[in-house]
Amino acid sequence: MASHQTASLAILDDYVGIAAKHFSHTEGLKVDSFPDTLNPAKPDEFETLVKRLELYQIISSMRERTPFPAELQKRLPNLKLLLNSSVRNASIDMNCASERGIIVAGTKGDRPKDKKALEDLDELPPPAGHSTVIQLAWAQLLALCSRIPQDDHALKTDPTAWQSALMIPIAGKTLGILGLGKLGIGMAKVGALAFGMEVIAWSENLTQEKADAAAESAGLSKGAFKAVSKEELFRGSDVLSVHYVLSPRSRGIVGTEEFSCMKKSAILSNTSRGPLIDEGALIEALKAGRIKGASLDVFWEEPLPKDSPWRSTNSWAKSEVVLSPHMGYANEGTMNRWYQEQAENVERWMNGEEVLNLMS
Missing domain, CATH: 3.40.50.720 (NAD(P)-binding Rossmann-like Domain)
Known part of the structure; x- marks a missing residue:
């Protein structure tokens, strides 16, 4: 856990452009978005991805769209917090993240109980028990x-x-x-x-x-x-x-x-x-x-x-x-809720507080 006055965040694979608004209220956070997906399994795209991400302390990822194998994590010396959408991601090498002290945090995608969080969502995620x-x-x-x-x-x-x-x-x-x-x-x-x-x-x-x-x-x-x-x-x-x-x-x-x-x-x-x-x-x-x-x-x-x-x-x-192009989870309510949860974890991390939904 760390305390930072400023930090930089890279948003990956936000192809509909909904993520940035959720991070815009975090003071001291520099945000950049990269909606085009690069595949680290392809050598030329791997190097482009490294150059794209090597300066960032925080990365927001969308499911398994951009994998994070050990080879990639080892080339990202500044990465401290990796934000995942959902609570499971087989494409992240968790052993490597643990060895390098990278915090990996997931999201639940459930309906928020906080009144302000509810008001910030134009569409709610499906109710519990539905998908x-x-x-x-x-x-x-x-x-x-x-x-x-x-x-x-x-x-x-x-x-x-x-x-x-x-x-x-x-x-x-x-x-x-x-x-x-x-x-x-x-x-x-x-x-x-x-x-x-x-x-x-x-x-x-x-x-x-x-x-x-x-x-x-x-x-x-x-x-x-x-x-x-x-x-x-x-x-x-x-x-x-x-x-x-x-x-x-x-x-x-x-x-x-x-x-x-x-x-x-x-x-x-x-x-x-x-x-x-x-x-x-x-x-x-x-x-x-x-x-x-x-x-x-x-x-x-x-x-x-x-x-x-x-x-x-x-x-x-x-x-x-x-x-269909992996649309099963890609609904407006859940996607926005995931980014909302990620933004909360960014604020927690920057304030030196405990990060929620840690993955292991």
Whole structure:
């Protein structure tokens, strides 16, 4: 912990320009914003990123958009406080930060209790127990099953366009949940209540007892969620939704073997993390039309490179594909609240006070 009369802050990846206003009231703080993302895994961008950040004591980061591996942290001699959005970030080398005395602080994104903090937010974050990740996941799935992207484009570009294909009904079908945590439970609840779907789920330590507790926590009856084996999950799902935590152990948890088990009519949804799925295996499955479709909000490299195959799925995929640019968390209320929390931590640090939401 340190006490500073003045400090410099670099805001990274604020592509909609909402962060600076939250830091503007902090006396003695010099703020610069860099909305264009640089990837430290690319040598030329790494050096540019070092030169951009080497003078700053404080850095505001947005999720995993700009990773902070040890190699980068070691080239930033002035960095004392690294602000993260949310309470988890696998792209920050926490061991290196600890060794170098860099404080890493997260944000909760919850609705503030302080009256002034409430007044400063034009839009509130979702209430506790709700997430726009679930909203986005269902929006993608319904768009894919209802042919909304294709028909919207056709009606706007072809003066003769009208009905050209058929929707996919999902009511009463089987929804598979890979990872029955908070988001998985939220996804399953909507499927069960809104569409009468049968819910099956798997994760490494999931038991039927835990599945029953999850169902009851969602206001559903015991037995509404059925714990199954991993193979049963992939063989039985009509819609398979991924909500697993990314770790070295779970990387590539969905691969060629899993795709070979899936129904040809099945749809895969991933709003969790790209590397949970073997990218090559998914591309091959879509090229071959091995599954009906995929809706993806997360990717293996973000932002997507200009030459990414995902930018040209219309030219190679036999399956339906609906994409969005990692928008699940990017809602106005949560994003502003994150920056509000970051600004509070900057003031605390500059005043020599305890920083909130320390990460380890």
